Amino acid sequence: MTTRLELTEKIVRIKIEQDLSWSELAALADDLSKEFVTAGLLGQMTLPKQAAEAIGGKLGLDAFEIKLLQVPPYRGSLPTSVPTDPLIYRFYELVSVYGTTFKALIHEEFGDGIMSAIDFRMDMQREPNTAGDRVAITMSGKFLPYKSY
Amino acid sequence: MTTRLELTEKIVRIKIEQDLSWSELAALADDLSKEFVTAGLLGQMTLPKQAAEAIGGKLGLDAFEIKLLQVPPYRGSLPTSVPTDPLIYRFYELVSVYGTTFKALIHEEFGDGIMSAIDFRMDMQREPNTAGDRVAITMSGKFLPYKSY
Amino acid sequence: MTTRLELTEKIVRIKIEQDLSWSELAALADDLSKEFVTAGLLGQMTLPKQAAEAIGGKLGLDAFEIKLLQVPPYRGSLPTSVPTDPLIYRFYELVSVYGTTFKALIHEEFGDGIMSAIDFRMDMQREPNTAGDRVAITMSGKFLPYKSY
Amino acid sequence: MTTRLELTEKIVRIKIEQDLSWSELAALADDLSKEFVTAGLLGQMTLPKQAAEAIGGKLGLDAFEIKLLQVPPYRGSLPTSVPTDPLIYRFYELVSVYGTTFKALIHEEFGDGIMSAIDFRMDMQREPNTAGDRVAITMSGKFLPYKSY
Amino acid sequence: MTTRLELTEKIVRIKIEQDLSWSELAALADDLSKEFVTAGLLGQMTLPKQAAEAIGGKLGLDAFEIKLLQVPPYRGSLPTSVPTDPLIYRFYELVSVYGTTFKALIHEEFGDGIMSAIDFRMDMQREPNTAGDRVAITMSGKFLPYKSY
Amino acid sequence: MTTRLELTEKIVRIKIEQDLSWSELAALADDLSKEFVTAGLLGQMTLPKQAAEAIGGKLGLDAFEIKLLQVPPYRGSLPTSVPTDPLIYRFYELVSVYGTTFKALIHEEFGDGIMSAIDFRMDMQREPNTAGDRVAITMSGKFLPYKSY
Amino acid sequence: MTTRLELTEKIVRIKIEQDLSWSELAALADDLSKEFVTAGLLGQMTLPKQAAEAIGGKLGLDAFEIKLLQVPPYRGSLPTSVPTDPLIYRFYELVSVYGTTFKALIHEEFGDGIMSAIDFRMDMQREPNTAGDRVAITMSGKFLPYKSY
Amino acid sequence: MTTRLELTEKIVRIKIEQDLSWSELAALADDLSKEFVTAGLLGQMTLPKQAAEAIGGKLGLDAFEIKLLQVPPYRGSLPTSVPTDPLIYRFYELVSVYGTTFKALIHEEFGDGIMSAIDFRMDMQREPNTAGDRVAITMSGKFLPYKSY
Amino acid sequence: MTTRLELTEKIVRIKIEQDLSWSELAALADDLSKEFVTAGLLGQMTLPKQAAEAIGGKLGLDAFEIKLLQVPPYRGSLPTSVPTDPLIYRFYELVSVYGTTFKALIHEEFGDGIMSAIDFRMDMQREPNTAGDRVAITMSGKFLPYKSY
Amino acid sequence: MTTRLELTEKIVRIKIEQDLSWSELAALADDLSKEFVTAGLLGQMTLPKQAAEAIGGKLGLDAFEIKLLQVPPYRGSLPTSVPTDPLIYRFYELVSVYGTTFKALIHEEFGDGIMSAIDFRMDMQREPNTAGDRVAITMSGKFLPYKSY
Incomplete structure (x- = not known):
């Protein structure tokens, strides 16, 4: 090993x-x-x-x-830059389709900067629904403003 | 035009x-x-x-x-398969890092299938926080089970 | 193993x-x-x-x-994004040539949305023909409309 | 033009x-x-x-x-080798997931060869269904055996 | 094995x-x-x-x-989509340089369709020549017309 | 222009x-x-x-x-490294499938070297055939041996 | 414009x-x-x-x-993912050669996390040197620890 | 080994x-x-x-x-041309975002040429800061002018 | 312009x-x-x-x-990372075939370092030869040793 | 083995x-x-x-x-199409920067054709120089004219 x-x-x-x-x-x-x-x-x-x-x-x-398990890993869990697995691909598709929307709305609310993917937490839950249960994902990432210098 | x-x-x-x-x-x-x-x-x-x-x-x-504006577009809003814009890249990074985790936990909760990116809604809000405000994103997508036949 | x-x-x-x-x-x-x-x-x-x-x-x-065999697999059965095997390539070619046609006709019939590849079944049969037998494939996927929200 | x-x-x-x-x-x-x-x-x-x-x-x-319109075109209707549009991607995903299955079953039924994408026809119809209408696609391509020589 | x-x-x-x-x-x-x-x-x-x-x-x-040896293989004999071996690259170069010429002349002679790579045979021979022997390759593939339907 | x-x-x-x-x-x-x-x-x-x-x-x-028209051009007539047009793709497929065979047989007959794509000529003809006419292509390229030094 | x-x-x-x-x-x-x-x-x-x-x-x-000029741009200033310009390539080469070293030493000093490219400043100066002047670049980015949750 | x-x-x-x-x-x-x-x-x-x-x-x-350890290695420490690890990616992002700025300012100060990545040294230190410690990297590379000839 | x-x-x-x-x-x-x-x-x-x-x-x-003409350009004269033009490709092929040989022999003669492509000159001449004239290219680049620090 | x-x-x-x-x-x-x-x-x-x-x-x-060792190998000594090793990359950079210049000058001197990479020899020598020794490479490849037919 x-x-x-x-x-x-x-x-x-x-x-x-x-x-x-x-x-x-x-x-x-x-x-x-x-x-x-x-x-x-x-x-x-x-x-x-x-x-x-x-x-x-x-x-x-x-x-x-x-x-x-206690050593920081070389991250990146997917074998290809565009994932082939359908479940994971749907998340990639959301980035592809909604990426510019994320950018437009976060800049409108916060100004220039990003949502941190490091100071970040997420949660996945089942959302019961009579038309078929739903996957509910909530993400929370600190807004990091670009600083001028 | x-x-x-x-x-x-x-x-x-x-x-x-x-x-x-x-x-x-x-x-x-x-x-x-x-x-x-x-x-x-x-x-x-x-x-x-x-x-x-x-x-x-x-x-x-x-x-x-x-x-x-009323015609279904050819979707995909990004010029490259790996986005270069840092704000959008962070979402791609989340897919890269958490992709297999999404897969593991959704399968554990729901069985084999995917979260729909079509029957889907999302919401972006400011989450006030004394250590710096956060970007809060909630996603809800219908779970679609693979059907055997 | x-x-x-x-x-x-x-x-x-x-x-x-x-x-x-x-x-x-x-x-x-x-x-x-x-x-x-x-x-x-x-x-x-x-x-x-x-x-x-x-x-x-x-x-x-x-x-x-x-x-x-009972665990959801990481899907994707091909070693390259453009398949090299001629039999499989012909299906990829159909997507390449007919992709925009699929899109135009499904939108015309159903409105904006997709054909599900999850709630999906397919069947392959031999279709006898005096000019040479044919491969007959029927696919049936649930139409999933994009929902506005 | x-x-x-x-x-x-x-x-x-x-x-x-x-x-x-x-x-x-x-x-x-x-x-x-x-x-x-x-x-x-x-x-x-x-x-x-x-x-x-x-x-x-x-x-x-x-x-x-x-x-x-009467001149054979340079075919290929998609801007990227992996399509970004979700409707068209689902067909690509079917090739990715089912490609080796198509190959296994066609060879089992017909021997070594391919389904022609040239001597080919297809038809798309709405398939009414109480659980939501379905997209029904039928394809028929001539089987072309590899010839030894 | x-x-x-x-x-x-x-x-x-x-x-x-x-x-x-x-x-x-x-x-x-x-x-x-x-x-x-x-x-x-x-x-x-x-x-x-x-x-x-x-x-x-x-x-x-x-x-x-x-x-x-009697099972149809997953075809494709090259490790990269553009071959690195000079002998094999020269054939790829011929496709790159002469591809549109092949297309123009075959369409002019036969109409819309392709040369089959399945119903196909080829032969490689030495062609003696005082300025240096030549490699002579003859290929013969059935013309397959696109059929309208 | x-x-x-x-x-x-x-x-x-x-x-x-x-x-x-x-x-x-x-x-x-x-x-x-x-x-x-x-x-x-x-x-x-x-x-x-x-x-x-x-x-x-x-x-x-x-x-x-x-x-x-009299100036040597920057050669390469195809928009992508793997051609999308079916007629041209079939030639690429031949290189992919038969590339190692070309290499094996040319080396067996001539020793180490290549078939020139420069000192090269080709000819395309219709080959009448009752089972459907065939495309006959003959290529002739000078064999160029690798020289040791 | x-x-x-x-x-x-x-x-x-x-x-x-x-x-x-x-x-x-x-x-x-x-x-x-x-x-x-x-x-x-x-x-x-x-x-x-x-x-x-x-x-x-x-x-x-x-x-x-x-x-x-006051609107957050879609960032990414290079036309290809591997830059072709020699001056810019040298920086890419440093990432390629020293990337794992950056990772090892930052983790050793700070634990798991990253150097921010958003809360970041940099400065470029001429460093006079008798053996030929040098380019001196200093970078300062906030360390962002991965938080467990 | x-x-x-x-x-x-x-x-x-x-x-x-x-x-x-x-x-x-x-x-x-x-x-x-x-x-x-x-x-x-x-x-x-x-x-x-x-x-x-x-x-x-x-x-x-x-x-x-x-x-x-004493033999010059084949350099390049990353498995993909765009690194997937977030820590290393941030450096790649800096090249992507600031690449043309590096080029503009180095040419303005030094004329046409590059910063050497060979005659080069770098140093990484912790920079204490009450708003959170920072990663301080200093690089020094010899300026190499393009010579006309 | x-x-x-x-x-x-x-x-x-x-x-x-x-x-x-x-x-x-x-x-x-x-x-x-x-x-x-x-x-x-x-x-x-x-x-x-x-x-x-x-x-x-x-x-x-x-x-x-x-x-x-007097401003340092963004360098890189080729439209694709692997050149399609046969004349230019031959030089790329030399790098592909002889790259590890260049590396082995330069390290053997000079130790660890590179041949500069900046402090560099080259000359192209016709070399008359009864078996057909030859292209003679001489390159001279300063050897730059990696410095330890 | x-x-x-x-x-x-x-x-x-x-x-x-x-x-x-x-x-x-x-x-x-x-x-x-x-x-x-x-x-x-x-x-x-x-x-x-x-x-x-x-x-x-x-x-x-x-x-x-x-x-x-006596069998013609499948040539190509580099693991990626753009080499990551700095020594070898410099040669690739020369092709990228000087490729169109090689093409322009060889065509001007010889007409349409290429420099052979098969009927080719090269030599690497140390060129002593008080400002630092230089790597001197001489290449000689037969000019091969495109033949019209």
């Missing part, structure tokens, strides 16, 4: 073999959401020591692997 | 010249959010007749241009 | 070694078409438990592999 | 200005389907003389433009 | 080790040209049973490998 | 307007084949003075345009 | 015609560095009102153009 | 296992900065003999691996 | 119209080679004042255009 | 382990330059029998590996 990618594949395999859910695994981490922990286990976030040890213990990872 | 892209550039120019805001323009459209109307004026959504005529009138568009 | 891609390669190999056909394998799955089952065995669809166990048993897969 | 692309843009504009439908235009062409004629007017097929003259007359095209 | 690509590498290695030529190997296949057989051994064509068994026997392939 | 590309578009337009064929135009050039002349008029070859003047006169080109 | 890109080209032309330097232009803007102002005039930053009016007046821009 | 890439992966693993920092490792190299040594250990620079032996000894590398 | 690219096209056109050669034009520039001047006139080098004025006068350029 | 790429990696490793230079290895080949032999050992040229056996013996290669 050397790389974070191999560790991610190992975690996914053990999770399937042991019939674990991401929510169950995330519950082992103090004060962390299921979104953050899942991203960490999928190789995109750095887990705190407590979370890495608790979840690593549950999954039977070795000492190096538990340390590796 | 021939293409939708040229119409978008014209609308952006008039908006700047007349010091109009997207919110003001959207207020002319009955029952439509600022997000939907802005996307329509930027060439990504089909405006209903009332909205096209009210906003087209305000902007001084001609009859063909008002009709063109 | 770790990944779905490796499982696909293994299934293809066993099928050749044992002189099995996709239709024979699909016949082991209750109420499923040969199209859906083949896509599942090639790593693109999630098989129901009954199908995974019946076909996995026939192929001699182990318990983890049978579970893996 | 010089190129076929410019002619396509002109035809689309006149169609919008005159509130014409593709079906109406296609009805002016003897013995041709709406699918074939629309593809021709969108710059992807060669129209026969009768169709070019009847439709060109209706649209007010000049003599050169009517001739141009 | 699992995939066709690995089988191709194995065949190339054995051919070098045993000092065999493609022509010698092709001579073991009844009624097949050296061009077709070489393409088959390089993973691009489906060999008939007799040829697979005769050549597979000569090369010492096992039963699965001999079957694999 | 400034660039060779614009000149090519102009020539194509005049040819259509005047109902001329490539063969007729080529017949005005002393001792040149229709393949070479067509490539020249499509911006890929340098025409000799006699040919440029005779054909330019027929087409009504001005003095600069006739000179421009 | 419609787009920001056209405005940038116009500014560059006037600057050459009038023998102005970027430093002279930047001196007209209160409290802004030459780096920020130059980026603004090249279409990458939003100029404050005072700067836009003072510099726009000097350059003879019209009222719309002066407003356009 | 064969390639430099494998050696880099091994070094990263040992560093994590032994809780070493890049600064500690760099301190073992006489007269070299932490930036240069880290780049060397990550496969981008050639380490001098003393540094390779001292650090290699600490890490337990074998004789070939210590030699390999 | 606004951009350097348009100026290059204009110069090429005038040169053809007036039957001028690059050598004749270069002879108007004091102390400059034909290689440097041609690169300048093709938009890749900055011409000194004397050369810009002498050649600009000969070609009938206006004052702005003569100034533009 | 199966492929040429693996053989190249093995040769590079042995060369480092045994402290051999490319020049020493090339000296074992009768009548061959260091440039040709190095390219052969790096997998880009076909070595003659004597050279393969002499050098293979020195390096301890087995019989298959020595044969493999």
